[in-house]
Amino acid sequence: MTDQPAGSRLVALCDVAEVTEDTPAQVDHDGEVYAVFAHDGAYYVTQDLCTHGPGNLSEGYVEGCEVECPFHQGKFNFITGAPTAPPCTDALRVWAVTVQDGKICIDPAQA
Numbered sequence: 453m454t455d456q457p458a459g460s461r462l463v464a465l466c467d468v469a470e471v472t473e474d475t476p477a478q479v480d481h482d483g484e485v486y487a488v489f490a491h492d493g494a495y496y497v498t499q500d501l502c503t504h505g506p507g508n509l510s511e512g513y514v515e516g517c518e519v520e521c522p523f524h525q526g527k528f529n530f531i532t533g534a535p536t537a538p539p540c541t542d543a544l545r546v547w548a549v550t551v552q553d554g555k556i557c558i559d560p561a562q563a
């Protein structure tokens with residue numbers, strides 16, 4: 453989904469109903485692939501591609517606010533993007549999330 457809420461630079465990535473704590477969503481928007489996570493009633497968006505290699509974090513195992521990469525089992529905190537277990541050492545890019553009309557929205561250009 454790529455709806456653009458009026459009057460903002462926000463882009464809707466998916467419906468909140470598409471993401472659960474156990475099952476992140478993978479969203480491809482405009483050439484960028486995002487992983488969307490749910491935790492404690494809030495939503496978080498990171499880059500989907502692991503900073504260590506070819507793993508897709510949306511396919512990883514989620515425990516609390518950590519996701520385990522399915523490729524070499526490194527881990528990240530998906531709230532901060534910080535690596536929390538080797539072999540991952542570089543942080544993920546993260547985006548601030550706004551929920552509008554039941555959709556998980558980000559500004560893709562956010563620094």
Ligand code: FES
Pocket residue numbers: 502503504505506507521522523524525526527539540
């Ligand atoms: S590709 Fe993710 S831990 Fe290596």
